[in-house]
Amino acid sequence: MENTNFDFDFSFENTENNIVLKENTNYENQILKQIQYVKELTELPKQNEVIRIITTRGVPFVAFIKWINDNEKIKNIYIATYSIGEKVINWITENIGNLGKINLLISKDIKSRHPNTYTRLQDISMDNYKISVKYKHSHVKIYLFKTENNYYIITGSGNANSEASIEQYQIENNKKIFDFYKTLF
Secondary structure, three states, X not given: OOOOOOOOOEEEEEOOOOEEEXXXXXXXXXXXXXXXXXXXXXXXXXXXXXXXXXXXXXXXXXXXXXXXXXXXXXXXXXXXXXXXXXXHHHHXXXXXXXXXXXXXXXEOOHHHHOHHHHHHHHHHHHHOXXXXXXXEOOXXXXXXXXXXXXXXXXXXXXXXXXXXXXXXXXXXXOHHHHHHHHOOO
16 A cells, blocks of 8 residues: 655644644645745855755645745846746735736636636726736746846746646846846746
């Protein structure tokens, strides 16, 4: 019989007359675990440095955002992706106060593939001046992060969702390449 490992986080809390078992399975906890995984793989690239990684387990897209923002305050984010997940949208809107302006470029067929996600994107872009959404026929996965002193670019196979599987990414820090990709927006 195959040995199966399960990754659960439990904590016990004693109250006056009760013992409560808390299971920490929320999305933020998953992100924190994946950030640790990415940190074990590499550190942020220095200027004009390129790092290539292959994830051997799913790394949610927002783990990259949080990883960069934990190290340097992000001023602007540019996300060009074929698809974006509802959990990612929720995380972005919940954390917008800690992030700079967010510019999204999503494949225009999301309207027919995921109408609820499309409606949600429309709503958040109208409700928040820090989020801009555009739609074009596209299949790219390009993520740009402008910090105070750096220009991070992540390209690869992963869409901006939370159910990533084995993916490959190229992470670099280069202003010229950042400016080149920024022309998409």
